[in-house]
Amino acid sequence: MLNQYLFKRVDNSALIVFRVLFGFLITVEAWGAIATGWIRTTLMEGEFTFNFIGLDFLQPLPGNGMLYYYGIMGLFGVFVMLGFKYRISIIVYSIMWSAVYLMQKSSYNNHYYLLMLLLGIMACMPANRYLSLDVKQNPGLKKISMPRWVYIVIIAQLWIVYTYASAAKFYPDWLDASMAAQLMLTKSNYWLIGDFLQLNWVHWSIAYFGIFFDLFIIPALLWEPTRKFAFIFSIFFHLFNSFVFQIGIFPYMSLAFTVFFFPSETIQRIFLPQKELYTAGEIIKPANYKLILVVAAIYFIIQIGLPLRHWVISDDVLWTEEGHRLSWRMMLRSKGGRISFKVVDKESGLTIPFDHTKMLSRKQQRAVGTKPDVIWQFCQRIKKDFAAKGKDVAIYVNCKIRVNDSKYHTLIDPEVDMAAAKWDYFWHNEWILPSPLNSSSETSNKYEVRN
Template sequence: MEQSRLFTPTNASSLVFLRIALGLLGGGDILGNGIYYHWYLDEFSGFTFSYYGFEWVGPLPEPFLSLFFVGGFLLGIAVALGWRFRVTAPLFALAFTYLFLLEKAHYLNHAYLFTWLAWLLALTPAWREFSLDVRRNPQDWSPQVPAWSVWIFPALMGIVYFFGGIAKMNYDWLIAAMPMKMWLQARSEMPVLGPLWAQEFTAYFMSWAGMLLDFSVPFLLLHKRLRWVALALLFGFHATNHLLFNIGIFPYLSMVLTSMFFAPDWPKRFVRWIAGSRDNSGGRSGLLAGARSQVQRWVEGWQSVVSRSSGGTNAYWQYQARMMKPILAGIVLIIGVHILLPLRHWGFNSDVAWSEEGHRYSWRMMLRSKQGSGNYRLVDNATGEDEVINLRDSLSSRQYRKMVTHPDMILQYAHYLHELRLREGKDVAVYGRFRVRLNGRKLQPFIDPETDLASVQWQWFGSKQWVLPEVMPTENPVGE
């Protein structure tokens, strides 16, 4: 049977590099969240915002939640080492998915992306080269993997870049350079670079450059001669973002995925170059020489181990042939979902930056600055008694900051308050009084204060009349 190009045998080196990088980055991210949000801030001991459809996911009781963060970190290390990969990789993906679903107020685009990457990695034969599994069972060694298991990752990263650029093609970002002006002004006191950030030209340059780079970089990376130019531009782009903004592991994750656009054997050639490099005198000397010698010993030791392999490669490729149609269908489905989700906001009669309809899962990264404030007024339906809920007393600062600008979270907490009062024997109406500012404009009413949110049910599609539209000033029609 003729193989599709997606099943062509391809060098496994870049997939191995990805396995190691994702294991270390993901494991470190799980532990970092545990250290900061759980042990330091204790944010999972009270109310948590869940994703609709995943209301059943909640914080584990102690000591199991603490064990989860430690265990997730160890699973990442196991994945990086390729130890019991077919068990630890799905468990690692499950752990990261649980972390992602644990608190909606912590939503980050790169966390959503990483969740997909972790599950996809678990489905690949990333453990069949340079892993503890192969060292234990050399007969499972395969220096080649099907092309789909390598190219699915840069394909996803290309979608992220492309739709990130498309999302930046709006009035605020390109014509008003907002919110870039606000962000850079806030960093004008930074040593050395502060005066540069204070210049208005810098905000326009970075806004346009970011849009053009995101939009064009997938195509540049597909061109062999322009690939290195794209890599240099992306390195500068992500380094600047890391300097200016607190965006976690995203710059590192992006560079790792960008490297997947290069020839699949680039890590192997890089290791050979290090192992074979010599100083100008033709000999080896110093710490660098010692490191090179150690790398060479590792390479030679690995080659001696896998040289005992026999029979595993043929059985593996026979399995791939049987799975060709299901794998192909799965790839088409995954790519289709990631193309359609960023377009869904066009199905809503609202501005996505204001209403948040279609914002998540759409690679609308660092696009708007929103601040808000508000509270709830509870009215007892039997007695007419009023009660005002001060949210800062019951939510963490991050939860409050996110909730007051996201209608779904406002509705979710309104239902929570209603259920609390029902358990106390009171039937109350819940009215939201929230005001929001988008990209430096004036505060405006965000939620209809006359709508009883306790009687409103969440709907995935359709107009939400209880979310008030932004009223644009006629003298400065930003966003029209």
């Protein structure tokens, strides 16, 4: 019964329209990064980037290499939009995008991770079977139908993202709207709406509209009686996010996904009036259908499990950042930090003057000042650089951070030699001092620093 449901053929209008929109948006993402200077500030300033731990070989191309890199990547986005050599084009874009995503954490964004997943998903989809140059070159590829599992995979992925995004907001600073107030405070200089965004009731509206929108938008789009209202709310929500938070293509990509929630007749009539509507409803199981089901099951088990991992790691993820990435924890907190490094020559016992700001861009300095994994990576980099000069050094970190509007507290144990410290990929790193966030008294951290 399940196989019949998943492999029943349905009209493919939504997938074809989404491929065109998706290709356009990933082209804008690539070429927009060049136009806005994002590449220069993120990948070209500083001596190196903070890659995902264990992927040290991923570093930006020298000189203007990354500008050409993104230019080529955008060209493959155009190919995806046109359906030209579709499978190759989207796989190449996916590899190039994933390499950049894993190459740097200074501009970490859950939406970048989502795009990496979507590129992989779309590479498995028969999205070039209509309205594509591939079909024009090879008419035998033309199809007006697709297996139903295409809908299921895309909707399930979106449901996971939105549900976890809602669940992550159930913590005190979000529920009392203070986090929303902090987010809006940085927008006070916005033309026309800057003062409006500072109103108390606006903060409460943002906080709770965000929770309930993320929690209910997918079910509301799936249910026919609420679909149109949910679509209107989606337009407002995503355009608001685009204007206020300026988060690139992702509000528009979220709107593009709504084509999968409307009846095929509606999508075909509006976007593809020349296309025949598929109604036969055949059930065609491919020879490797069991492998498809196993791969899909493993993928979604991982997607459901990854965002839960911070619950089995000691301490608060808002403080330690352990389990924060790949978990759909979006725009939940603000962090500020102050950091300095004490480098000691082990042979002489003398302190070596060291200014970390000379090695890092401003964006990297913000990451180094607040994120334990980045601090650890930087200490390993310092150690390596001094080793190249023939010196064996110990490195001690003085780092104080604040989460949201709390007091400053010491993040890293100042008595631990971070050059010798190990990184635990899966569990808590003991050189991160205990969080003061959930204690009855903020003085539980003996290294508290008052403002």
